[in-house]
Structures are given as structure tokens and as C-alpha cells.
Amino acid sequence: MSHSDEQLQSVLETLEECRKVLNACNSRESAELLSIVILDVRMKLKGIDSADLKALCDEMLRSAASEPPSSSKQTQDQPRRPLLRVVK
Template sequence: MSHLDEQLQSVLETLDECRKVLNQSNSRETAELLSIVILDLRMRLKGIDNADLRALCDEMVRSAASEPPPPSKQTQDQPRRPLLRVVK
């Protein structure tokens, strides 16, 4: 791991902590924006470019289009699972 990667990893850890604090203080929108920044940084560290992310999103949309109809009203009141999950 290069020195720059180590520095970016440290920044990533700090951003994760900031996001936790924002979530605890009910600043959900700001925490979600920070999640996007965290995702971008993790993609850079893992060597994933925008074209790879676009291909993943396109495939997810195609898969969702072929899924059965949405569940009944009772299950719609439950929070949705996010389509993308940030992986450390």
C-alpha cells in the first residue's frame, strides 16, 4: 500500500466516524451525502472506475425490471433495503 493510499484510508476512517455522528444526531440527509463521498473514495482505493459502477447499476435496473410485481401495501410501509451497500 502506497503512502497516498494509507493517507486516503485514514481519511476514509475519519469520514466513517463523521457519518456515524451525523446519523446519531438525526442529520440523515447530510450523512447520506457523506456516504456518497465515502463510496467515491472507496472506489478509488479499490480501483473501480465510473464505467464499472455504471455497468453494475444498469444490471441492477435490468434485474429489477424482471422481478415480480411489488409487494402489498402492508410490506410497503417497511423501510426499503438500499440498492447499493458500501463495503469496507
């Protein structure tokens, strides 16, 4: 692991702790924004560029569009599932 990767990993750990605090304080919007930053840092660490992410999103949207309408219906009481899940 290079020095810059080690620095990014340290930043990532700090950002994840900040997100936990924001979630605990019910600052959902701020925590969601921080999740985007966390995703960006993880992508840099893993060598994934924005074109790869766009291709993944496009494929997920195509897959979701081909699902039967009954499986994608949600009521207003249910939160919408995110199209992407951030994984370590």
C-alpha cells in the same frame, strides 16, 4: 500500500466516524451525502472507476425490472432499500 493509499485510508476512517456522528444526531440527509463521498473514496482505493459502477447499477436495474411486481411492491411505511450497499 502506497503513501497516497494510506492517506486515503485515513481520510476514509475519518469520514466514517463523521457519518456515525451525523447518524447519531439524526442528520440523515447529511449522513447519506457523506456516504456518497465514502463510496467515492473506497472506489479510488479499490481501483474501481465510474464506468464499472455504472455497469453494476445498470445490471442491478435490469435485474430489478425482471422481478415479479409483487416482490418489488412496498408500502409508504416501509423505507426503500438502497440499490447499492457500501461494503468494506
